[in-house]
Amino acid sequence: xxxxQEVMERDSNVERAEREPASVILPPADxxxxxxxxxxxxxxxGVAKDRLNLQANKNALVIEGAALIDMPQGMTALYADVxxxxxxRSFVLSDELESDKTEASLKDGVLTVRIPKRAELRPRRxxxxxx
Amino acid sequence: MLGSLTSxxxxxxxxxxxxxxxxxxxxxxxxxxxxxSVARGTFPPINMGAAPDGIDIxxxxxxxxxxxxxxxxxxxxxxxxGERRVAVKENAxxxxxxxxxxxxxxxxxxxxxxxxxxxxxxxxxxxxxxTARRRESAKPRQITVQ
Numbered sequence: 001x002x003x004x005q006e007v008m009e010r011d012s013n014v015e016r017a018e019r020e021p022a023s024v025i026l027p028p029a030d031x032x033x034x035x036x037x038x039x040x041x042x043x044x045x046g047v048a049k050d051r052l053n054l055q056a057n058k059n060a061l062v063i064e065g066a067a068l069i070d071m072p073q074g075m076t077a078l079y080a081d082v083x084x085x086x087x088x089r090s091f092v093l094s095d096e097l098e099s100d101k102t103e104a105s106l107k108d109g110v111l112t113v114r115i116p117k118r119a120e121l122r123p124r125r126x127x128x129x130x131x
Numbered sequence: 132m133l134g135s136l137t138s139x140x141x142x143x144x145x146x147x148x149x150x151x152x153x154x155x156x157x158x159x160x161x162x163x164x165x166x167x168s169v170a171r172g173t174f175p176p177i178n179m180g181a182a183p184d185g186i187d188i189x190x191x192x193x194x195x196x197x198x199x200x201x202x203x204x205x206x207x208x209x210x211x212x213g214e215r216r217v218a219v220k221e222n223a224x225x226x227x228x229x230x231x232x233x234x235x236x237x238x239x240x241x242x243x244x245x246x247x248x249x250x251x252x253x254x255x256x257x258x259x260x261x262t263a264r265r266r267e268s269a270k271p272r273q274i275t276v277q
Contacts, residue, residue, distance in 0.1 A: 028229035032220055043230055045191040045257030069189060070260060072182040081176035082191055109193030109257015
């Protein structure tokens with residue numbers, strides 16, 4: 001069920017994300033960089049593709065999601081480790097990343113975001129000239 | 132005048148007493164934890180809710196292969212075990228590795244009236260939902276007054 005989706009919004013404002021609701025979950029993230037770009041992976045269990053909102057502009061990446069939990073009528077809580085259904089996390093981006101080429105996929109509650117580096121800024125090996 | 136002063140005193144007394152009660156209820160250490168409770172942050176986090184005809188348990192475990200989840204029930208003890216494998220990319224610089232990686236096992240004590248024969252589980256969008264039905268005799272029922 002891997003769906004690839006282009007991140008559509010680029011220049012919409014990040015301010016929206018700063019109006020914090022009562023309680024949001026900061027999803028755990030892995031972030032790594034290779035020669036071509038940066039990859040993020042976040043655990044957002046319960047979030048389907050249509051309840052995920054990703055925004056990337058020159059300066060920031062904002063990830064939001066709402067978990068859908070299937071609950072029967074008249075349920076009372078017995079125990080809760082998780083006390084919110086909203087996930088949010090944001091990262092500041094840097095110039096060498098091409099945020100308008102950000103790609104994302106979601107599978108079994110794991111979100112993978114890939115932001116490529118500008119081609120001209122990818123590291124290249126410098127040959128050491130022999131004497 | 133004197134009367135109002137004493138009533139203020141007793142009001143503060145009352146607040147102090149309420150504070151102590153709150154500490155006893157929610158404060159750490161005062162209430163011994165349940166024998167099978169685990170430290171906060173243990174993977175996967177669990178929610179449990181009770182409905183009239185059953186108990187629902189939600190395990191927030193993203194990125195699992197449902198075929199590898201081991202689910203066992205013995206009387207009212209439910210055990211969920213599995214392994215969450217996070218592929219580590221070679222030749223990459225890791226800035227953060229916050230996601231759980233490795234085997235896990237959680238034991239959940241269900242209420243005594245659940246029927247161990249009638250437990251179902253489904254995995255969707257990274258949530259494992261386990262539904263345990265109550266025994267017929269334990270379900271609430273209307274009693275007609277003769």
